[in-house]
Amino acid sequence: MTLDVIQPGLATSIQDEGRAGHYSLGFPEGGAMDRESARLGNALVGNPADCAVLECTYVGPVLVAATGATIAVTGAPADVRVNGELREQWTRIELEPGDELSFGMIRGGTRYYVAVRGGIDVPRALGSRSTYAIGSIGGVGGRALRAGDRLPVGSPTAPLPRGSSIHESARPLFAKEQEIRVMLGLYHHLLTAEGARRLVEEEWILTPTADRMGLRYNGPGVGWRDRPQPFGAGHDPSNIVDAGYAVGSIQIPGGTQPIVLHRDAVSGGGYATVGTVITADMDVLARAAPGTLTRFLPVTMEQALGERRARRDRLREVVRSLMD
Structure with missing residues (x-):
């Protein structure tokens, strides 16, 4: 399974729970800025908490699910579209082969997350898939996504949960x-x-x-x-x-x-x-x-x-x- 990057967005990167244990060597823990949103996205698609997700900042990417995918979009509020049709955040979404995933302008907060069943399966660097751009490690070549990147998706390791959405009362707030x-x-x-x-x-x-x-x-x-x-x-x-x-x-x-x-x-x-x-x-x-x-x-x-x-x-x- 792969996701093809048609447009990369403003600063879209691959993040997970971070690379603990290397701070004394000058490498920060990194990982998703809003870990709660990333973890809940992973939970919706049946992933362990440490699976890699896409962190989208302000302007999200345009992606094509080359072979289909099960995803969830969590975090800051923004319109989610599949082939131009609106879909819900905080809810599991099924993508068919060839479906295009895109996003509207963010309406609050800063970052939202795209979790994919199986996780983004790029190689680990110092124990983590998280992108650390300053150190040029993790993610795809240690950088933000670019048009033309093909993101491999791993194999699921657990069944899908019965619930397919996060209740509004359990979602984080994006207050002013x-x-x-x-x-x-x-x-x-x-x-x-x-x-x-x-x-x-x-x-x-x-x-x-x-x-x-x-x-x-x-x-x-x-x-x-x-x-x-x-x-x-x-x-x-x-x-x-x-x-x-x-x-x-x-x-x-x-x-x-x-x-x-x-x-x-x-x-x-x-x-x-x-x-x-x-x-x-x-x-x-x-x-x-x-x-x-x-x-x-x-x-x-x-x-x-x-x-x-x-x-x-x-x-x-x-x-x-x-x-x-």
């Missing part, structure tokens, strides 16, 4: 306002009291400078305490001697406006990180479109771990309900 929970640190103590207050009490707006590496926000700015800069750190108060970055780190280069690092961000550098988005909210962050109004809410480690468990249990319950 977000509350993103963070744990404060590592260099939060270098902010002034007013700067620290602004970070978690004022509103921030996502700019168009947002991609798989990170999301830049505009807002009231923060302030840094006066201190002698350590040797090698540079003159900007937000500079430090190099340190590791956790996934979801909030750094403030230039000293005023925050950037939240996401799936493809580098693993270390010379900017102070003042907090980290909790695991449970990384998918929420990925759904933000430019202009999204955002508040950063501080939580404790116990709360962060509790939210991670709650998210895991909720996803399991949605997947389980498909099997009933």
Whole structure:
């Protein structure tokens, strides 16, 4: 089975659950930005959670199912068309040989996902099929899709679930306002009291400078305490001697406006990180479109771990309900 790429879309790439275990070597985990949407798409077509899907950003591709396929489209809202006829998102779709799959303009959020029964079967690189374009590995030649690419589809390993759609109440939201929970640190103590207050009490707006590496926000700015800069750190108060970055780190280069690092961000550098988005909210962050109004809410480690468990249990319950 294959999918033929007629038009590639804006930045369509192959993604899975990511390549864990190589961060210390400079390779980020990567994988689908909105993992919940990708996992639910895989569940609809009877795939394990780690099967590779297509991640479509703003403008989707035009694909032809050369030999037929069973698919599901999840994530940000956009029109789905088969041979020009509208089909539903969050619902299993059968494609006959020669059917053309295309998409309309996105109506919220940033990315949507095309899951194919059997998964996109490109070779693994460092244990993952995910495209990491900066490192030129994974996916198809370590790059976004191009017209003329032929995507191999693997063989199914499990039966189709009884359920063929995700109930609306179980689908993620793509809101124009977000509350993103963070744990404060590592260099939060270098902010002034007013700067620290602004970070978690004022509103921030996502700019168009947002991609798989990170999301830049505009807002009231923060302030840094006066201190002698350590040797090698540079003159900007937000500079430090190099340190590791956790996934979801909030750094403030230039000293005023925050950037939240996401799936493809580098693993270390010379900017102070003042907090980290909790695991449970990384998918929420990925759904933000430019202009999204955002508040950063501080939580404790116990709360962060509790939210991670709650998210895991909720996803399991949605997947389980498909099997009933």
